Amino acid sequence: MNIAHATGPVVVGIDGSKAALDAVRFAVHEARGRRTSLRLVHVIQPHLQRETEYGAPDVDGDYARTVLDQAAIVAKIGDPTVIVEAIVLQGNPEEVMRSEAASACLTVLGTTAESSLAAWVLGSMVHTMIESAAHPVAVVRTFDAERSGAVVAALGDAKVSATDVVVAQAFQEAAMREASVLAVHTQAISSILASAISGPVDHLHPESAMEVRLEPFGVDYPSVRVASVYAEADSGSELVAVSETAQLMVVGHERDRVPGRTLTAVLRHAHCPVLVVPHA
Numbered sequence: 001m002n003i004a005h006a007t008g009p010v011v012v013g014i015d016g017s018k019a020a021l022d023a024v025r026f027a028v029h030e031a032r033g034r035r036t037s038l039r040l041v042h043v044i045q046p047h048l049q050r051e052t053e054y055g056a057p058d059v060d061g062d063y064a065r066t067v068l069d070q071a072a073i074v075a076k077i078g079d080p081t082v083i084v085e086a087i088v089l090q091g092n093p094e095e096v097m098r099s100e101a102a103s104a105c106l107t108v109l110g111t112t113a114e115s116s117l118a119a120w121v122l123g124s125m126v127h128t129m130i131e132s133a134a135h136p137v138a139v140v141r142t143f144d145a146e147r148s149g150a151v152v153a154a155l156g157d158a159k160v161s162a163t164d165v166v167v168a169q170a171f172q173e174a175a176m177r178e179a180s181v182l183a184v185h186t187q188a189i190s191s192i193l194a195s196a197i198s199g200p201v202d203h204l205h206p207e208s209a210m211e212v213r214l215e216p217f218g219v220d221y222p223s224v225r226v227a228s229v230y231a232e233a234d235s236g237s238e239l240v241a242v243s244e245t246a247q248l249m250v251v252g253h254e255r256d257r258v259p260g261r262t263l264t265a266v267l268r269h270a271h272c273p274v275l276v277v278p279h280a
Helices: 018-032 058-078 093-102 116-132 165-177 187-197 206-219 237-242 261-267
Strands: 010-014 036-044 084-090 107-111 139-140 151-155 181-187 226-232 248-254 274-278
Touching: 010 018, 010 058, 010 093, 010 237, 018 036, 018 107, 018 139, 018 165, 036 058, 036 093, 058 084, 084 093, 093 107, 093 116, 107 116, 116 139, 151 165, 151 237, 165 181, 165 206, 165 248, 165 274, 181 206, 181 237, 206 226, 226 237, 237 248, 237 261, 248 261
Parallel strands: 010 036, 010 107, 036 084, 107 139, 151 181, 151 248, 181 226, 248 274
Antiparallel strands: 139 274
16 A cells, blocks of 8 residues: 655755754655655745845845755755755745645745744744645654654544555655654544444444554555554644654645644644645
8 A cells, every 4th residue: 555755856945944954954864765856945035135236235145045055065964865956936935835845745844933933934834835735744843863763643533544645654754764653543532432432433443443544554564563552632732742752743634724723733842843744
């Protein structure tokens, strides 16, 4: 039950922040695993551009080249074999990044909580990309290349699905990293009580349903070790706690919908990069 990676480069939004450089470090690993190139993008809004007539300094252009050069150096240190392209584009940042994401196999964004203004600006970009992107979007608050924890698959209900893109993506990511998969099945209190009263859905105990859900992917990736746990679904605190030792968390999100409370909490507080996989 392999899923094929989309073609195209790994695209990273570069704004000069520390979070963007962590995003580059993460993106290098993703580009290498996907055997594709890395595209570093800095966007200049048209109304912020300076005229260069009569020797006036091109402040925005100089800044763009500076931050892109810095990001390219970080990428080369991460893996000199990955092809890196750095480009300055003009337009509304969210619109430009949406356009870039359309031809990318993965879009990577850094996000920060260093200041309320920075968090608001980056949060708006992150939510826009997650709502509209047809391909996965990785959100990086922090990245530790030396962390060797599991790839977490954050799952909702335990219904068996032959096209579970979250599980499939988690297994591929784990195979790329030679890591294990930890499937975290979250259930609301109401769901747990309903199951206890009426019996398990589809006449399967939760543990059995989870095993059925994971089994086809385990066959495709025999070298990937798998474990599963159950947690109470709340505002994402259980997933945030699990992220403290994980090297990546994979979550699903229905396209054209605003991220819910749990996903928003994970994006804001996770201790590892979060890979959001779109589905219909």
